[in-house]
Amino acid sequence: EEKTRASYEQKHHTAQHSVSKKLLETALAKQSNLIASADVTTTRELLDLAEKVGPHVIALKTHIDIISDFEYEKTITPLKALAAKHNFLLMEDRKFADIGNTQELQFTSGVFKITDWADFVTSQVIGGFESLDCFKNVGVVAIIGMSSKGALTTSAYREEALKIAASHPNVIGGVSQNQLPEEMLLFTPGVNLADSGDGKGQQYNTPEHVFKTLHTDFIIVGRGIYQSEDPAEAAILYKHSGWNAYLNSLEK
Ligand code: 5FU
Secondary structure, three states, X not given: OXXXXXXXXXXXXXXXXXXXXXXXXXXXXXXXXXXXXXXXOOHHHHHHHHHHHHHHOOEEEEOHXXXXXXXXXXHHHHHHHHHHHHOOEEEEEEEEOOOHHHHHHHHHOXXXXXHHOOOEEEEOOOOOHHHHOOOOOOEEEEEOOOOOOOOOOOHHHHHHHHHXXXXXXXXXXXXXXXXXXXXXXEEEOOEOOOOOEOOOOOEOEOHHHHHHHHOOOEEEEOHHHHOOOOHHHHHHHHHHHHHHHHHHXXXX
């Protein structure tokens, strides 16, 4: 039968990276394994969402390049203040996918200056081990498997991607729809309680499913929260659902 999973306390004990430790501490303190994905397109909506869901999440995931009125002082400065106020981390879902030198420029330059504010970022590992060296001041969540229909992240790809991710000191975990080695934190998007897909290739599972079958650590919820009539209430619902699913997955 299915073996019981490692608890957050156990993972905290063995975690090597400061960002892993911070995430696990925040999860235990807030009794939440929820990351809200803020896929909104204005600074106002981003900050409104952060204020509403902040108390219930361990991290807010951004796609900062979809903010149409981005200005560092108007967007990032207040976002960082909300992250401090509500004790959540900032996860920039940039999915870097280039050579190391270019990724370094994308990470440190341009208008977004991700290096200055993100606690952790997502990156493909398609550029090889050294392409991840530039992310030394943050944690990296490696894209191992994608949630969308027909994704090319086959088992053969995932196996090779995992070798890079598991051996790189900047990597704290991975995004996947499959179980990962226990030393890595597993982040699972494609979570929704109401829908099974979005008609654009996205595929959804429930929190119960991803904790039981994948032993995931953190669920990522976008439209289930930010498109809800009441995002704070939706965040509480996903927080409770995720936490109960985690507790259930600890039992044999
Ligand atoms: F790596 C991945 C993936 O495999 N699937 C995803 O859905 C990332 N995502 C992100 O999670 C995606 O870019 C969205 O920002 C979010 C899911 O949003 P949804 O509204 O819950 O579908």
